[in-house]
Amino acid sequence: MTNPRDLIAEALRDATAPCLTSSFQAECVVLTHMLLAVRADIPVLFLDTCHHFAETLAYRDEMTRRWGLNLTTLRAAEPRVGLYQIESTDACCARHKVEPLFSALAGHDVWFTALRRDQSASRATLQEVEPFRLPDGQTIRRVSPLAAWTAKDVWAYARQHDIPLLPLYDRGYTSIGCEPCTSLPLDPSNPRSGRWAGQKLECGIHIQAK
Numbered sequence: 139m140t141n142p143r144d145l146i147a148e149a150l151r152d153a154t155a156p157c158l159t160s161s162f163q164a165e166c167v168v169l170t171h172m173l174l175a176v177r178a179d180i181p182v183l184f185l186d187t188c189h190h191f192a193e194t195l196a197y198r199d200e201m202t203r204r205w206g207l208n209l210t211t212l213r214a215a216e217p218r219v220g221l222y223q224i225e226s227t228d229a230c231c232a233r234h235k236v237e238p239l240f241s242a243l244a245g246h247d248v249w250f251t252a253l254r255r256d257q258s259a260s261r262a263t264l265q266e267v268e269p270f271r272l273p274d275g276q277t278i279r280r281v282s283p284l285a286a287w288t289a290k291d292v293w294a295y296a297r298q299h300d301i302p303l304l305p306l307y308d309r310g311y312t313s314i315g316c317e318p319c320t321s322l323p324l325d326p327s328n329p330r331s332g333r334w335a336g337q338k339l340e341c342g343i344h345i346q347a348k
């Protein structure tokens with residue numbers, strides 16, 4: 139297993155315009171902590187979907203102040219609150235997550251994510267470094283330094299470095315996205331079972347264009 143810090147250093151060595159995406163979940167802030175030690179000004183991209191928990195937005199603001207993050211908030215060109223009810227969760231994710239993120243990623247060559255293989259079946263074959271094709275045909279590098287980590291590894295790192303975590307974890311949430319599509323885990327053995335009522339595994343931002 140590659141040491142995440144070594145992987146980060148290697149990826150940044152060749153990068154001209156790196157970025158990090160963060161939903162401010164535990165693994166995201168752990169990865170942010172690691173990256174800041176090497177590149178304090180790395181752009182942190184946050185998707186404002188218009189449907190976040192108030193606690194998520196407050197925690198984002200707190201950590202941005204505390205760590206002096208170079209935060210960029212991304213929003214849909216034409217947000218539609220409640221689109222998940224009017225059309226579908228797929229349509230809502232596409233408009234509020236996929237489209238603004240892929241548009242922003244076109245300006246970067248290395249994309250750091252906090253994805254882990256143990257999060258879901260759809261991520262089981264995740265590579266630490268792999269090419270990622272955007273809808274415009276551009277290919278960038280997606281780097282996932284925590285790919286081989288477990289949730290226990292993430293929480294142990296947070297404790298070791300005194301990193302405060304999103305308060306929603308204290309209420310029993312184990313995977314946190316938009317408020318309307320996030321519930322307490324339906325299956326205690328599956329941390330992501332509280333997302334989209336278990337109807338899908340991904341919002342689309344980690345699915346490559348064909």
